[in-house]
Amino acid sequence: MGSEVHPSGVIDNDKTVFSSPKITAVEGNNGEQENHELHPQIPGWFAEHCPIWPGEAHFLKVENVCFQGKSEYQDMLVFQTSTYGKVFVLDGALQLTEKDECSYQEMMTHLPLCSIPNPKKVLLIGGGDGGILREISRHSSVEHIDICEIDTMLIDVYKKYFPDVAVGYKDPRVKINVIDGTIFLKSVPRGTYDAIIVDAFDPIRPDHELFETQFFESVSKALRPGGVLCIQAESFWFKSLDIQQLLIKSSQTFKGSNDYAWTIVPTYPSGVIGFLLCSTEGPHVDFRNPINPIDPENYGISKKPLKFYNSEIHSSAFRLPSFAKKTEAKSTTKGV
Amino acid sequence: MGSEVHPSGVIDNDKTVFSSPKITAVEGNNGEQENHELHPQIPGWFAEHCPIWPGEAHFLKVENVCFQGKSEYQDMLVFQTSTYGKVFVLDGALQLTEKDECSYQEMMTHLPLCSIPNPKKVLLIGGGDGGILREISRHSSVEHIDICEIDTMLIDVYKKYFPDVAVGYKDPRVKINVIDGTIFLKSVPRGTYDAIIVDAFDPIRPDHELFETQFFESVSKALRPGGVLCIQAESFWFKSLDIQQLLIKSSQTFKGSNDYAWTIVPTYPSGVIGFLLCSTEGPHVDFRNPINPIDPENYGISKKPLKFYNSEIHSSAFRLPSFAKKTEAKSTTKGV
Numbered sequence: 001m002g003s004e005v006h007p008s009g010v011i012d013n014d015k016t017v018f019s020s021p022k023i024t025a026v027e028g029n030n031g032e033q034e035n036h037e038l039h040p041q042i043p044g045w046f047a048e049h050c051p052i053w054p055g056e057a058h059f060l061k062v063e064n065v066c067f068q069g070k071s072e073y074q075d076m077l078v079f080q081t082s083t084y085g086k087v088f089v090l091d092g093a094l095q096l097t098e099k100d101e102c103s104y105q106e107m108m109t110h111l112p113l114c115s116i117p118n119p120k121k122v123l124l125i126g127g128g129d130g131g132i133l134r135e136i137s138r139h140s141s142v143e144h145i146d147i148c149e150i151d152t153m154l155i156d157v158y159k160k161y162f163p164d165v166a167v168g169y170k171d172p173r174v175k176i177n178v179i180d181g182t183i184f185l186k187s188v189p190r191g192t193y194d195a196i197i198v199d200a201f202d203p204i205r206p207d208h209e210l211f212e213t214q215f216f217e218s219v220s221k222a223l224r225p226g227g228v229l230c231i232q233a234e235s236f237w238f239k240s241l242d243i244q245q246l247l248i249k250s251s252q253t254f255k256g257s258n259d260y261a262w263t264i265v266p267t268y269p270s271g272v273i274g275f276l277l278c279s280t281e282g283p284h285v286d287f288r289n290p291i292n293p294i295d296p297e298n299y300g301i302s303k304k305p306l307k308f309y310n311s312e313i314h315s316s317a318f319r320l321p322s323f324a325k326k327t328e329a330k331s332t333t334k335g336v
Numbered sequence: 337m338g339s340e341v342h343p344s345g346v347i348d349n350d351k352t353v354f355s356s357p358k359i360t361a362v363e364g365n366n367g368e369q370e371n372h373e374l375h376p377q378i379p380g381w382f383a384e385h386c387p388i389w390p391g392e393a394h395f396l397k398v399e400n401v402c403f404q405g406k407s408e409y410q411d412m413l414v415f416q417t418s419t420y421g422k423v424f425v426l427d428g429a430l431q432l433t434e435k436d437e438c439s440y441q442e443m444m445t446h447l448p449l450c451s452i453p454n455p456k457k458v459l460l461i462g463g464g465d466g467g468i469l470r471e472i473s474r475h476s477s478v479e480h481i482d483i484c485e486i487d488t489m490l491i492d493v494y495k496k497y498f499p500d501v502a503v504g505y506k507d508p509r510v511k512i513n514v515i516d517g518t519i520f521l522k523s524v525p526r527g528t529y530d531a532i533i534v535d536a537f538d539p540i541r542p543d544h545e546l547f548e549t550q551f552f553e554s555v556s557k558a559l560r561p562g563g564v565l566c567i568q569a570e571s572f573w574f575k576s577l578d579i580q581q582l583l584i585k586s587s588q589t590f591k592g593s594n595d596y597a598w599t600i601v602p603t604y605p606s607g608v609i610g611f612l613l614c615s616t617e618g619p620h621v622d623f624r625n626p627i628n629p630i631d632p633e634n635y636g637i638s639k640k641p642l643k644f645y646n647s648e649i650h651s652s653a654f655r656l657p658s659f660a661k662k663t664e665a666k667s668t669t670k671g672v
Contacts, residue, residue, distance in 0.1 A: 054419060059393040060391060102659070306658050322641070
């Protein structure tokens with residue numbers, strides 16, 4: 001690993017542990033008092049501030065620190081909480097808690113995989129915690145799973161501190177590619193994958209920088225006709241998300257179906273996270289109807305049943321509150 | 337009103353404004369340092385701590401205080417935030433924000449009222465903000481609405497600072513009863529109401545103290561055969577909620593249908609709140625199917641369309657994540 005493992009214990013120096021990289025607050029200095037007011041800190045507590053939702057902060061008490069370190073790429077922190085279990089923080093941003101990760105991982109995986117018949121080859125970009133691998137492993141049709149995760153220290157930390165999440169790595173169908181996903185995609189033959197799941201970027205919205213790159217084109221090329229993409233998208237509670245605009249943008253690349261779904265994650269800003277689902281031109285995909293249901297007897301490598309996902313929740317995920325429907329394009333799902 | 341209206345401005349004495357009545361933290365005193373660690377406070381920010389979810393706190397920055405006062409019954413605070421609009425706090429507990437109140441008010445009203453044909457007489461116990469009245473007013477079949485709200489100062493504060501919520505009071509069908517709802521119920525003739533909505537207690541769960549009283553029996557008696565109750569219930573993210581047990585308990589009083597639904601409210605603990613829906617013996621009620629849809633042209637007294645509720649969201653509200661389904665009784669909705 002890149003850094004020493006800290007012994008367990010409460011770290012009360014909140015300057016390096018608990019402050020997001022954007023925070024430079026130092027107490028007692030008037031010039032920086034403004035930063036402290038914008039991004040408050042409390043010794044012994046972790047605070048996540050969401051930049052697009054100013055004036056709000058979600059604090060979790062650190063019962064003890066399990067790990068704190070720095071790889072070649074990013075800062076990592078693992079700590080224990082009272083009611084969320086262990087929490088993983090990357091560069092000051094909360095990634096995962098043991099309590100509610102089931103919602104995100106299960107929906108991110110099964111919304112796309114249950115929408116297509118017999119997925120065989122799946123690519124996961126990011127998702128280094130292993131939870132999505134755990135979920136993919138419930139699908140017996142899958143023959144090969146590529147994961148692109150550039151930070152091997154991150155994988156090691158998850159394996160050590162979140163074994164029920166990282167259990168996905170034990171599936172023999174998994175091949176770890178220690179490479180940036182964008183670079184990996186360049187070498188993938190056209191039409192290789194049935195599904196590509198992307199858990200590597202900030203939630204997508206219409207003005208996301210990814211739309212300025214060739215990323216989505218690379219993904220589209222790597223998918224077979226009628227193959228599917230799932231990538232996390234902004235919560236509809238944020239004004240920055242215009243679902244209609246988002247689907248118009250994605251449909252410029254993905255000539256099959258484009259749709260938006262959501263799930264609940266208490267520890268994420270607004271308690272909701274979205275998903276952008278796209279398919280390439282080819283066999284029709286209707287994301288709203290899970291034609292490839294999970295075999296309830298197939299627990300995959302975790303040997304445990306689903307905690308969150310089921311077929312009812314799958315179709316509910318596409319139903320929007322009225323204020324969000326106003327910005328929803330008629331889903332670009334084409335009829336058969 | 338019982339107290340003076342404070343001028344706008346940031347209050348940075350956090351001892352009386354921002355501390356929940358349970359917090360006695362005083363800085364600089366070792367003996368009380370423990371309390372501060374359990375319930376952190378930051379000057380200029382409001383913090384809500386949920387007792388059944390320790391080690392977590394949701395902070396909102398106070399842009400300015402609009403009102404702070406005390407009636408005969410409770411402490412009230414109204415302040416402005418960056419992204420939630422104005423916020424109302426009662427005895428240290430967040431009641432409502434302008435941004436997300438639509439979810440709670442609309443679902444609490446239309447889940448029951450859209451499940452029965454032509455509701456005419458409705459009773460609201462609590463809900464003194466007026467938002468549920470605003471929602472009831474969209475139903476043209478309704479002829480009379482009784483509200484029981486004992487704190488007239490609360491009504492005045494809502495009318496002054498939350499006019500888009502308290503607009504419900506302008507509906508001429510509304511009659512305000514300044515009386516405790518429990519006492520009011522005692523004088524209600526049997527079978528008076530088509531629907532009773534209760535927005536006055538902490539969220540219901542199987543061990544809630546209300547089950548030790550005659551409250552539910554009084555409600556049942558006041559409802560006509562096949563009349564409906566809606567009362568807020570615990571979020572399924574909390575271990576204290578066993579949906580199966582909850583429905584078994586309520587069905588001891590309500591001999592028609594008993595069901596559980598939920599909605600998303602970012603500012604509530606866990607981002608989710610539940611609803612217990614019950615009907616009395618008589619004409620069948622299937623809460624999951626809105627047989628009495630809202631006329632989309634009827635905006636009621638607010639003259640504004642619904643922001644959250646729609647028929648799709650109505651039926652989705654009964655769909656549960658798998659971990660919550662495990663505790664769900666087969667809904668006691670009896671077949672026709």
